[in-house]
Amino acid sequence: MTSFKSQHVLIVGAGLAGSLLACSMARLGFRVTVAERRADPRRAGVLGGRSINLALSCRGITALRREGLDGQVLADAIAMRGRMLHDPSGTLTFQPYSANTADAINSVSRSKLNLAMLDAAAAFQNVRFRFDLRCVDVDSDAAAAEFRVEPTGETVTIEVDAIIGADGAFSAVRGAMQRTDRFDYSQTYLEHGFKELLIPPARECGVDPDEHDGFAMDPHALHIWPRGGSMMIALPNADRTFTCTIFWPFHGAHGFDAIDPDDAESVREFFTRRYPDAAAIMPTLEREYRINPVGSLVTVRCSPWQIGSRLVLVGDAAHAIVPFFGQGINAGFEDCRILVELIEQLGELPQAIERYAQVRTIDADAIADMALENFVEMRDTVGHEAFLYAKRIEQTLHAHMPDRVEPKYNLVSFSNIPYAQAKRRGEEFAALVGRVAEAVPLSESRALADDEWRARVIRHGERLLGLH
Template sequence: MTDRVAIVGAGLTGALLATMLGRRGYDVVVYERRPDPRHAGSERGRSINLAISTRGLTALRQVDLEDAVLARALLMRGRMIHDVAGGQEFQSYSADGEFGINSISRGELNAVLLDAAEELPNVALRFEHRLTSFDADACTMSFAGPAGSVEDSADAVIGADGAFSVVRRALQAHDGFDFSQDYLSHSYKELSIPPVDGDFALDPGALHIWPRGASMMIALPNLDRSFTATLFWPRKGPGSFEDIDTPEKARRYFDDNYPDASELMPDLEEDYRLNPIGSLLTVRCAPWNRGRVALIGDAAHAICPFYGQGANAGFEDCIELVSQLDLHAGSWQPALARYAEIRKPQGDAIADLALHNFIEMRDSVSSPGYQVVHKTEQILHRALGDRYKTRYEMVSFSTTPYAEIEPTVRRQRTVAGALAAAAVAAIAAVGVAAARR
């Protein structure tokens, strides 16, 4: 008999995994606490768009959805840095300027994934069903549904229920489960930059950044020619959400700190007043599996969004989980154990990389020193090809395991340092020889 799998959460990773498992012939039921987002629309100011890069596209390709997603996305080939005086500088993401990351609406991406899952006769989507309790050993679940309480059980349960996962909470009740949750000192708020005369107000081929030392704003383009801007501000202190607590103060702050953007934001006061402030947190836990239960996506590794990798990493989880099932001939326990063993270090590594990139985005990118390093790295990449890749390229434009990136960066820098020293020594030797002649 075919195994029945319950996935809790029909967000990005849950919806993709449903399609991957459905295509392998499993009976899949997906429970989601919210109404169907394809009809309900998105919540105001909640992560309107996001960037999908090589890792996410690799997963989408496996279910033939890469083209459908790219058709709804806008390619951003680099960062556009905005200084306080309104000056702009473009920094290409890759040495040849060829690679980019893809801005897509979260709602559109979720809809593509849900449509693909729903097309399969062996996948059922149950919206407005909130998991309320879960027995991880028996794989039995209780949901609060529109018509009251619903009980279900499955051969395997996958927790794709996000950063505040109820499935994870059930695992936490068992001895030996490690868990930590760290809130960042910064939160986020989304705002809108509408089109000007029907066209994009800024270059749509770039991810725009207004780095301001302790904080920053970014903006990503949307297909309707608007941009969604996101403030990453401290929660407390000068220039914080607590400090700038009225729409009027926000406008003044924008005029002083982001004057070029302020001109393009007629709805700033209303957006600032109505849009929620979202928290940013890193969740680490282990093990990601117990018997026939496993966690994927943010439920296993909620990370800060500064590398644009949360969903990309969740999609890589899906690839690993199904490939382990294939390798273990559908035997859940060893497959989920191996999946968790392989992916946990990757979740930890991208969490650290994301925190590191926050400092780079809000501060370093605008310093002259950073610009020299950035250009030098691109020259090295052009000279040495795949033997020298930047950290950004490895994260965004490769499927190199996240945990291998930092050691590779260190190794490359040692080699580059040695090459530079050898070049300097050779030039000095030529100089000495010339002087003796």
């Protein structure tokens, strides 16, 4: 294989994508500098505090596995095998993610994941981290980046063979690329924002600790409280807590501006009315609601992802998406895997950068669209009878013909097929499910025994696929 030893690569951003990529590039032999605007989280304890998690699925795990990091990351992960829907009266409905019970998404601690990536990268002798360096400009022709040293304000320039922007949704590297000719860029905010809240361990909120192994609710599900235009979700943490996230519009009756965070009584009253079962196990709700900030949700698209063959973007810097498919960092880690595989295949970094930018944009657009669509599904349709019925048909057909049909959720979360293909195949299958639901309607299904219903669904599905 080509030796990359003489080549120096600068990665801007030591977040999740930047530090994983540092591991891969170092393994290939590149000299790697990682410049990060924050202080070193391993020393400053910046990442401590609240438990914030994210859902890691097949694409992220595949990328981690390539670097031998999957075992360590998954050791603490909690598998979530489906959605647990909480209706306004507190009634629960479990919806498995897949007909295959082994399929699950994994709740992992965001800060632990970041520390694991940083430690893994720092273990390479050919990686150098430089913290407190904020990128302020990039010269794509010279592959040079200018930084402000955060504590002193002085300016530092780093010149290398190639620059990789892994500096997140508000990327300074992308900002510099935007000033070049024929660079397309769009940024769209949702009308909704988010705020994180907490459900403590069972013993702290009056739930029998033996019921769910110390958790206040079943930890092996992603909990959703769909409320039409708004929703709350909760993912489990290894410390037996759940991190809840409310996704509400900024304005309106169920919006952030309708509830004064300093009015503890109104906060409690609102949650007791709209999320009664959750409110009952959130003893610190009023405090959390008051002190935790409201974040905004943005979709960023840009093209091309590279300028020439010495400047390229990965992760949120290239494609920030809304979090409703749980794919942001899964897509970011997949970027890193694909770029590294191309370097290995082509044996040259410049060619790999150009090829990566060509093949990947279409997939990022597809997951950005699917993430937006999934918000409507999660906050609204997921609780409808017709939706649950379609899911039942979908899983019946998938279990019967796993090689022929696969739901979009599975293709996105439990496979590595390109997102654009997952979207197309998922839509085709959804259309087929719709036609089976017309042939075997929900109203008739109630009168059918399970076996008979299943046989009819399979017969219609096979016929529509032209199998008989």
